[in-house]
Each structure stands twice: as C-alpha cells, then as structure tokens.
Amino acid sequence: MNEFLRQLPKVELHLHIEGTLEPELMFALAARNGIELPYASVDEAKAAYDFKDLQGFLDLYYQGMNVLRNEQDFYDLAMDYFKRARSEGVMHIDIHFDPQAHLQRGVPLEVVMAGLLRAKEEAEASLDLTIGMIMAFLRDRPADEALHVLEQASPYWKFLDAIGLDSAERDHPPVKFQALFARAKELGLVRVAHAGEEGPAEYIAQALDILEVQRIDHGVRCLESDDVVKRLRDQQTVLTVCPLSNVSLKVVERLSDHALPQLLAEGLKVTISSDDPAYFGGGLLENHLACADAFGWDEDTFRMLNRYAIEEAFVSEQRRDELLKRLAAA
Numbered sequence: 001m002n003e004f005l006r007q008l009p010k011v012e013l014h015l016h017i018e019g020t021l022e023p024e025l026m027f028a029l030a031a032r033n034g035i036e037l038p039y040a041s042v043d044e045a046k047a048a049y050d051f052k053d054l055q056g057f058l059d060l061y062y063q064g065m066n067v068l069r070n071e072q073d074f075y076d077l078a079m080d081y082f083k084r085a086r087s088e089g090v091m092h093i094d095i096h097f098d099p100q101a102h103l104q105r106g107v108p109l110e111v112v113m114a115g116l117l118r119a120k121e122e123a124e125a126s127l128d129l130t131i132g133m134i135m136a137f138l139r140d141r142p143a144d145e146a147l148h149v150l151e152q153a154s155p156y157w158k159f160l161d162a163i164g165l166d167s168a169e170r171d172h173p174p175v176k177f178q179a180l181f182a183r184a185k186e187l188g189l190v191r192v193a194h195a196g197e198e199g200p201a202e203y204i205a206q207a208l209d210i211l212e213v214q215r216i217d218h219g220v221r222c223l224e225s226d227d228v229v230k231r232l233r234d235q236q237t238v239l240t241v242c243p244l245s246n247v248s249l250k251v252v253e254r255l256s257d258h259a260l261p262q263l264l265a266e267g268l269k270v271t272i273s274s275d276d277p278a279y280f281g282g283g284l285l286e287n288h289l290a291c292a293d294a295f296g297w298d299e300d301t302f303r304m305l306n307r308y309a310i311e312e313a314f315v316s317e318q319r320r321d322e323l324l325k326r327l328a329a330a
C-alpha cells in the first residue's frame with residue numbers, strides 16, 4: 001500500500017504555504033535576515049509544536065512566518081515545498097496565502113506576490129506541478145481591513161483562483177465577511193472558506209448561504225447537523241479534510257476516532273489535504289499513509305478521493321483531463 005500511495009498522482013486542495021515552513025528553513029531565513037528566534041535549535045522548535053487547540057497553533061504559525069521578509073524568502077518557502085511535494089507524487093496544489101499576516105509586519109503585498117508567483121511559474125515550467133492561488137483573509141481581523149486588502153490586491157486579481165477565509169474560527173462567524181465575499185463575487189472570484197473545523201455546523205451553513213462558497217475547508221463538524229450534511233450531499237460540495245491537522249489541533253483525539261469514514265458513508269465529496277505540513281507531522285503522502293493505517297482503506301478509496309480532488313481543483317480543463325488519465329493508470 002505504501003508504494004501505491006507514493007506513486008498515486010495526488011492533488012491537494014487545502015494547504016497554507018506559510019504552514020510549510022520547516023524549522024530548518026526557518027533557521028536559515030532567520031540567519032539570512034538577522035532575526036532572533038525564540039528557539040535555540042531545530043529540535044527545540046519541533047518540541048514546541050505540541051498544540052492544545054487551533055489558537056495555540058496559530059500563535060506559533062504567525063510567529064514562525066516572521067522570518068519571511070524578502071521576495072526570495074517567499075520564493076524559497078514555496079519552492080522548497082513544491083519540490084518536496086512533487087517527490088511524493090503530488091501533481092497539483094491549491095495554496096492558501098495570508099497577505100494580512102505579512103502586511104501587518106510591514107512586508108508589502110508586492111513582495112509576497114512576486115515571490116509566490118515566481119515559484120508557481122517555475123514549478124509549472126519545470127516540475128510538472130500545477131499551482132492554484134487562494135488569497136486568504138484572516139477572520140480574527142476586522143472585516144474592513146479585509147475589504148481594503150482585497151482592493152489593494154487589484155493588480156493581482158488576475159492571478160487569483162479564489163479567495164478564502166482562515167485563522168481563528170470561534171466567535172468569528174462567516175457572516176462577518178458578507179461584504180468581502182459579495183465584492184469577490186462581483187469581481188468574478190471563486191470563494192472558499194474554512195468552516196466547521198472548531199466552529200459549529202451553523203458556520204458551514206452560513207458559508208454556503210451567505211458567502212456562497214464553492215468549497216468548505218475542513219467541514220468535519222457538519223455531522224452535528226443532519227440538515228447541513230444533507231445540503232453538502234445534495235450539492236456535492238467538496239470538503240477539504242485535513243486528518244493529521246485535526247489530530248494535532250485536538251479536533252479529534254486519535255485519527256482512528258476521526259469522522260472521515262462516516263463522512264464518506266454519508267455520501268459527501270471528501271478530499272484529503274495536509275493544511276500546515278511543517279507543523280502537523282507531514283505532507284499529503286503522510287496524510288494518505290496515516291489514513292491507510294487508521295481506516296484500512298483500499299486502493300479504490302484513495303483513487304476516489306483523488307478523483308474528487310482533481311474534479312474540484314483550480315486547473316485548466318486540459319490539465320484536469322491529463323490528471324484524470326494519470327490517476328486511472330495508477
């Protein structure tokens with residue numbers, strides 16, 4: 001099974017590029033930029049990655065990305081992950097990135113975009129890896145700020161496949177961003193949102209009704225509402241579920257307790273992603289291996305999950321056909 005999963009053409013719909021910052025690169029960029037880290041060594045950083053909940057993780061995630069200052073830093077961050085993912089059989093990644101987290105630190109949007117877009121272009125030209133771009137907004141920051149950043153991003157709208165909504169979910173319901181998502185719709189941008197990770201099923205309903213999202217990131221708490229499950233099933237809305245993330249952030253205690261088998265049994269369009277692989281114990285392949293271990297899924301189940309991901313990925317129709325053919329041959 002391990003060899004099958006390694007060579008299986010895999011597609012990842014839910015990945016925060018800032019969450020791919022491995023401690024080794026964090027130390028290298030800190031040295032390059034003359035920044036002092038709160039850890040004495042890579043091992044000490046890894047030892048700190050023991051999270052109580054989403055907020056506990058977010059505190060270290062925002063602290064870690066403080067080493068990203070220049071265009072080359074964003075390029076190195078992304079290219080490092082793209083190469084690693086490709087070597088593990090990943091064919092396409094839709095990446096989230098968090099402009100507000102960088103603007104707040106005085107890093108201009110142009111720096112972030114130039115580095116990420118250069119890495120995307122190079123990966124697509126030389127790695128046989130395609131990249132989708134999701135500009136994410138921080139739900140624990142003011143809604144006005146998000147709207148302002150979306151307007152400020154006007155030179156980059158043409159490079160965006162979607163906007164997303166992430167960061168601390170509790171007490172920050174989707175409705176808070178109604179105006180932002182309405183503006184994105186007006187601009188012809190696809191919308192996705194994190195919902196039902198730590199927040200209630202009601203937030204999934206709001207994301208569907210008020211934000212008119214095409215995807216739900218996480219969504220595991222949908223099972224608390226028969227009505228929400230029915231809607232997700234009827235519309236075949238894709239859920240980007242992140243198994244190792246959910247264990248690390250204590251959404252579930254053990255992977256064997258995870259609702260993934262139940263979500264599939266409910267007929268939902270489930271996909272697997274890694275969320276923040278540098279912090280949660282591995283990338284897309286590791287997530288597949290962990291699911292094989294915990295749930296005993298067969299090859300056809302993994303083919304189906306990746307077919308769903310290919311169907312929903314932000315790719316050209318030509319690339320979609322190519323990926324579907326490769327999956328069928330795996």
Ligand SMILES: Nc1ncnc2[nH]cnc12
Nearest residue numbers: 016166167168194275276
């Ligand atoms: N798992 C997650 N949930 C919400 N926001 C995030 N930003 C990075 N990772 C996240």
Ligand SMILES: [Zn+2]
Nearest residue numbers: 166194217275
């Ligand atoms: Zn996420």
